[in-house]
Amino acid sequence: MTLYRSFSTVQADLETGSTTCRQLVAQYLTRIDEYRHLNVFTEVYAEEAQQQADSIDQKIAAGTAGRLAGMVIGIKDVLSYSGHGVRAGSKILGNFTAQFTATAVQRLLDEDVIIIGRQNCDEFAMGSSNENSAFGPVLNAADTSRVPGGSSGGSAVAVQAGLCLASIGSDTGGSVRQPAAFCGVVGLKPTYGRISRWGLIAYASSFDCIGPIANTIDDAALLLEIMAGSDEFDSTVSSQPVSAYTQTTLPNRPLRIAYLRDGVESTGVDQSVRDATQAKIDALKNIGHTVEPVDISLLKYLLPTYYILTTAEASSNLSRFDGVRYGYRSVSTDASAIDLLSLYKKSRTEGFGAEVRRRILLGTFVLSASYYDAYYTKAQQVRRLIRQEAEHIFEQYDFLLSPTTPTPAFRLGEKTDDPLQMYLADIFTVQANVVGYPAISIPNGIDADGLPIGLQLMAPPFAEGALVAVAKEIYNA
Secondary structure (H helix, E strand, C coil): CCCCCCHHHHHHHHHHCCCCHHHHHHHHHHHHHHCHHHCCEEEECHHHHHHHHHHHHHHHHHCCCCCCCCCEEEEECCECCCCCECCCCCHHHCCCECCCCCHHHHHHHHCCCEEEEEECCCHHHCCCCCCCCCCCCCCECCECCECCCCCCHHHHHHHHCCCCCEEEEEECCCCCHHHHHHHCCEEEECCCCCECCCCECCCCCCCCEEEEEECCHHHHHHHHHHHECCCCCCCCCCCCCCCCHHHCCCCCCCCEEEEEHHHHHCCCCCHHHHHHHHHHHHHHHHCCCEEEEECCCCHHHHHHHHHHHHHHHHHHHHHHCCCCCCCCCCCCCCHHHCCHHHHHHHHHHHHCCHHHHHHHHHHHHHHCCCCHHHHHHHHHHHHHHHHHHHHHHHHHCCEEEEECCCCCCCECCCCCCCHHHHHHHHCCCHHHHHHCCCEEEEEEEECCCCCEEEEEEECCCCCHHHHHHHHHHHHHC
């Protein structure tokens, strides 16, 4: 059995007849069964994927197949796929079936992608370790005592373990890039509004982005290229034309790359991560690029700003899950549950997990009349200042480089009792979501324990093509 790590090799073997889509699906189904202990998939579409494969094999033979014919993917459990269950990793959406297909998912299907199943994630995409899921934690294939990162942990491990060729996740504060770093794969977060959010279960609407996870930078770029573009169902999506991201070239001059000083000097960053990041900086200097340190004066305000605003938006977005119209409803026979308010309270208390309840409460607090200006309004003002500082950096530099995470994957249960320590795992990734810029995490070696390390690159808005091009150069440096 060939374990494919790039779409180009799949296409080459399909062209020569060395394999078929049907055989590819069968191989992945075998591996999914073999790696069930990783708890990656909440639902596997075995029969449907085989039927899709047969249909696409016929299209390939007829010469009418789409650009993704032969690519087998999984989708995170926050993306709607008509006629299929969608749970957002939560008990509160028990037995709910999607009524329509997310725009991003539909565009992939239109190009003959094969969806093999739905992938486990932190509940409502709230988490940095994939330990918050109602379906239990996902395990890191590199070391099953470690977390895979979150919230798209199942999506990253699926690619890491070869259970599908690529995955589609979501990124609100690093939820594609951080698990990609922990699992040694590629995670790409586009510019806010580059991909339609129609059909994505909302966590924080002004931060949420759909993004691909893949083994190669080119595969992630191809998926982005197909998913991106305007959509009449999403008023926040950009109408800017979509480039051929895999074909973008860098300017014929030395690049000016800034790197985050704290990423290589702060003692809060693991030594192995600092060393790996410094090695890439040195390699870039050696091939002629200008690589200089920068300080972000508002760095210590990034996480507070992010968590104030995202919890506020989560409080609003998740108010729709009330146990009345769909999803989980409390079945308590207690006499106190006979009125509507009690039904709401019991259904939401029983249906939501601890982390989601925590964030709803925090968000409701910062939106309350007494604290709205002190927290929510102030955080919006700081968000604007953070964006202005980012704009100033990109007036001088082409890209911003940093570690993706301050440490390699931590142990299961290590940070679950200390939410603040868990939130610090997002320190390098949240900036891209606060300002809405594109960012990518690429593999950057392993530590002494064999755990993957990630390197993050950020670019100006809608510069995904250049971001992909420089990521390839840096990966090969």
